[in-house]
Amino acid sequence: MSQTPITTASGIPVADNQNSLTAGPRGPVLLQDFHLIEKLQHFNRERIPERVVHAKGSGAYGTFTVTHDISKFTKAKLFAAVGKQTETFVRFSTVGGERGSADTERDPRGFAVRFYTEEGNWDLVGNNTPMFFIKDGIKFPDFIHTQKRDPQTNLKSPTMMFDFWSKTPESLHQVTMLFSDRGTPDGYRHMDGFGSHTFSLVNAAGERVYVKWHLKTKQGIRNLSAADAVRLAGSDPDHAQRDLYNAIANGDFPQWEVKLQVATDAQLAAWEQRTGWNPFDLTKVWPHADFPLIPVGVLELNRNPVNYHAEVEQAALSPANIVPGMGYSPDKMLQARLFAYHDAQLYRVGTNHQQLPVNAPRCPFHHQQRDGAMAVGAGGAEQNYAATEAAGSNPQGMGHGEPALALNGGAGRYDGRGKEDDYTQAGNLFRLLPEQEKLNLFENIAGPLSQVSDEIIQRQLGHFDKADAAYGAGVRAALKARGRNVD
Missing domain, CATH: 2.40.180.10 (Catalase core domain)
Incomplete structure (x- = not known):
């Protein structure tokens, strides 16, 4: 089966994709071998930064x-x-x-x-x-x-x-x-x-x-x-x-x-x-x-x-x-x-x-964003700015059209710690678990928790206790089975 001929990224046919251009059979390699240079340059840049979260x-x-x-x-x-x-x-x-x-x-x-x-x-x-x-x-x-x-x-x-x-x-x-x-x-x-x-x-x-x-x-x-x-x-x-x-x-x-x-x-x-x-x-x-x-x-x-x-x-x-x-x-x-x-x-x-195709909308779109790296859909000769008439804006009657959202209270940094209930819903979730899944929960927590300091263990156990006494007791038993004294 014939293969499609190899070209550079610019479409230029490549004479030899297996051997670098060298001065004599033993080299050194010549800088003018653009195909070699392009391959190595692209290879060095094939990874974009991975997501800080959700990378895999x-x-x-x-x-x-x-x-x-x-x-x-x-x-x-x-x-x-x-x-x-x-x-x-x-x-x-x-x-x-x-x-x-x-x-x-x-x-x-x-x-x-x-x-x-x-x-x-x-x-x-x-x-x-x-x-x-x-x-x-x-x-x-x-x-x-x-x-x-x-x-x-x-x-x-x-x-x-x-x-x-x-x-x-x-x-x-x-x-x-x-x-x-x-x-x-x-x-x-x-x-x-x-x-x-x-x-x-x-x-x-x-x-x-x-x-x-x-x-x-x-x-x-x-x-x-x-x-x-x-x-x-x-x-x-x-x-x-x-x-x-x-x-x-x-x-x-x-x-x-x-x-x-x-x-x-x-x-x-x-x-x-x-x-x-x-x-x-x-x-x-x-x-x-x-x-x-x-x-x-x-x-x-x-x-x-x-x-x-x-x-x-x-x-x-x-x-x-x-x-x-x-x-x-x-x-x-x-x-x-x-x-x-x-x-x-x-x-x-x-x-x-x-x-990019995976990100591009499937519907018609129009905006004034232009230029920047890899601007393949740069808008052609279309106007790249929006003007406002002296009499004011003229809404198109389209778009989200949301009703106004009422705001409440003064601007500030509000700390609800100690005033909000962080335990009832966690306890409700715990109580919904079948007995075997509760045992699995205790073991799954005890594994990494057994590797931390007594101070952190006691602080975390206090949260389990407030969610449900049986929750705290179960984790304590699993920790003791791993050799941690948590009395």
């Missing part, structure tokens, strides 16, 4: 199909009719590990969905858990540093992790989920996804409701035991990538039911008055008994990327990407992510990353 990931394309009418909540066109389909791209990931780390590490999993709608890209960038460790983005760099490597030893550090968690009681809800069986899902197909944050929807009448997005796996929840997760980390560190790719390649297309929790301002105010929980606090969930799940549609993944780097590594998603009929919320963590995600992609991929 997998991706696939698919479709979202509307199965239920939610037009009373939103004017977003992708939900306009039952049966309507929208092309999607999904990127799954671990959070704390480097790009070469194992898929089976105990870690939350990123679950980011891009919907290529006729009104622009909507990115639902969430996790496989409905809550998170912190509620304010100012703590995010500190938290992630504790999940990375010790600056002296360059090793993962249980001391760093539990020192932070034990001084951050709002983390207990997510810590409980992380060290439960769901902390090591069996691949990406067998886990749920969540938008996690509170978002909002706006209907054609300009009425706003607040929502939480849920993606429920139709493959069933399946988790790995701690022992199997460790074994696979050594024998098949790409277990989740392999499972997802092979399933799609074999026509076994994974699906998730997309659902919503919906609440009005008045309902959330009444709920907060009754429970004391801030509905925009990312460390909390909305109980289903209070806010039932409403079916919306089905997400199916049915096409693998052709090139991992171009379509998965360079995929640049951001929760700031919403379409008309959608909005944000006062969630402090969400507000930080609205800035941080896009900014990270500007640094990592480049100022024109939205021109």
Whole structure:
């Protein structure tokens, strides 16, 4: 079978791709061998900076199909009719590990969905858990540093992790989920996804409701035991990538039911008055008994990327990407992510990353962004500025058209520590676990916790006790079995 002739990146035919141009058969090599120079130069630049978080990931394309009418909540066109389909791209990931780390590490999993709608890209960038460790983005760099490597030893550090968690009681809800069986899902197909944050929807009448997005796996929840997760980390560190790719390649297309929790301002105010929980606090969930799940549609993944780097590594998603009929919320963590995600992609991929095929909208678009590195869609001869008439602006009557969001209180730095309930929901989650999963939780926590100082252990045990006395007692017993005296 004949091969396509090799050329340089500029299309110039290459006479010999196996032998450098040299002065005589023994060399030295001549600088004029541009093909050699170009190959080495490109090779030196083949890696873009990996993501600070979510570095190890997998991706696939698919479709979202509307199965239920939610037009009373939103004017977003992708939900306009039952049966309507929208092309999607999904990127799954671990959070704390480097790009070469194992898929089976105990870690939350990123679950980011891009919907290529006729009104622009909507990115639902969430996790496989409905809550998170912190509620304010100012703590995010500190938290992630504790999940990375010790600056002296360059090793993962249980001391760093539990020192932070034990001084951050709002983390207990997510810590409980992380060290439960769901902390090591069996691949990406067998886990749920969540938008996690509170978002909002706006209907054609300009009425706003607040929502939480849920993606429920139709493959069933399946988790790995701690022992199997460790074994696979050594024998098949790409277990989740392999499972997802092979399933799609074999026509076994994974699906998730997309659902919503919906609440009005008045309902959330009444709920907060009754429970004391801030509905925009990312460390909390909305109980289903209070806010039932409403079916919306089905997400199916049915096409693998052709090139991992171009379509998965360079995929640049951001929760700031919403379409008309959608909005944000006062969630402090969400507000930080609205800035941080896009900014990270500007640094990592480049100022024109939205021109790459995986990131480009599928609908017509027009803006005045010009120039910068790799500006392949630079706008041609079109005007590169927007003028404002002396009489004032002239809105197009399009776009998000959100109603005004009422603000409350003076600008300041508010510390709710000691005033907010960080234990009840963590205790509720613990009490939901079957007995064997509680035992697994105790063992999973005791492993790394047994490696830290007595001071940190006692501080962390105090949080377990406040969530549920049996929670603290179980971890104490597991620590004693490992030789730590925690009386």
